[in-house]
Amino acid sequence: MLEKFLNEYVSIVAGSGADKIVAILFKKKNVNEFLIAKKLDITINQTRNILYKLADKGLVHFMRKKDLKSGGWYTYFWTLDEHKSLTNYRDALSKEIEQQEEVLMNMKTKQFYICKTCGAEVSDEQALLNEFTCTECGEVYSLKDSEHGVKEVDKLIQKMKDKLVHVQAELDKLNSSRFAKQVRTDKEAKVVGKSTKSSKSSKTKRIVKKKSQVKSKRPIAKKKIAKKKVVKKKASSKKRKKR
Numbered sequence: 001m002l003e004k005f006l007n008e009y010v011s012i013v014a015g016s017g018a019d020k021i022v023a024i025l026f027k028k029k030n031v032n033e034f035l036i037a038k039k040l041d042i043t044i045n046q047t048r049n050i051l052y053k054l055a056d057k058g059l060v061h062f063m064r065k066k067d068l069k070s071g072g073w074y075t076y077f078w079t080l081d082e083h084k085s086l087t088n089y090r091d092a093l094s095k096e097i098e099q100q101e102e103v104l105m106n107m108k109t110k111q112f113y114i115c116k117t118c119g120a121e122v123s124d125e126q127a128l129l130n131e132f133t134c135t136e137c138g139e140v141y142s143l144k145d146s147e148h149g150v151k152e153v154d155k156l157i158q159k160m161k162d163k164l165v166h167v168q169a170e171l172d173k174l175n176s177s178r179f180a181k182q183v184r185t186d187k188e189a190k191v192v193g194k195s196t197k198s199s200k201s202s203k204t205k206r207i208v209k210k211k212s213q214v215k216s217k218r219p220i221a222k223k224k225i226a227k228k229k230v231v232k233k234k235a236s237s238k239k240r241k242k243r
Contacts, residue, residue: 002170006082009089014053021050025080030063033076051078059085083178086171093164097157104153113141 003026007019014021024039025031037047054060059081064074113127114120115134121144122130132141 001166002082002086002173005089005167005170006080006085009085009092010054010059012089012092013057013059014050018050018053021047021054022080025060025078026082029079030077031079033078036078048076051076057088059088083171083174086167086174090164090167090171093160093167097160097164100153100157100160104150104157107146107150107153112144112146114144115139116142 003022006022006026010022011017011019020040021036024036033047033051034044036051037044040047051060051062055062060078061081062076062078064076066072067075111124113122113124113132115137117139118134118136120134120136122141127141130141133139134141
């Protein structure tokens, strides 16, 4: 269902036949433009024209690499943005429904006149200005029966609304998938962060331990205790004489 909707919208944007490119890019990333041209069986310039139209709407994006073997020319690798494509298709459908509902309202509330000769159709205001005479062939306008037209437009609106529901359902699936992928990525990032932190912590502990071991192996310097010199005082010559 998703691929079907992508085919429909790509055809609307880039013209009939462009939908074949979806089968080549669907669920793939960075597809070589020359491979795309080969599978489409068209020239590289025709392929690029289609891709550029899609890129203008944001439906595809590319990366480029310089090919040194071909003289340094750039080769482009393309990826289909499924989420953007489906979002744009949903918005386009919503806008078209609004326009058709306005047309339906006018058909129900206003009168229209038609020239049975040339098929020209005008509003009642325009018919009055033209004195109910066709400006193309001069025939008199006839009142148009809007009942059949109302049924057709109403049927078209209902069909588009049904399609809009299915497109939104596919878009919800893509959103859920993207959210689950983001949750997994965040969890993996946390695990890597914890592992890195643990590794740094253990490394720091090893360094501290190594330093303490080196410090413990160093010989303890003995403090030199200064010996007190005992100085014997010699008796003075005067004391000896008295004795």
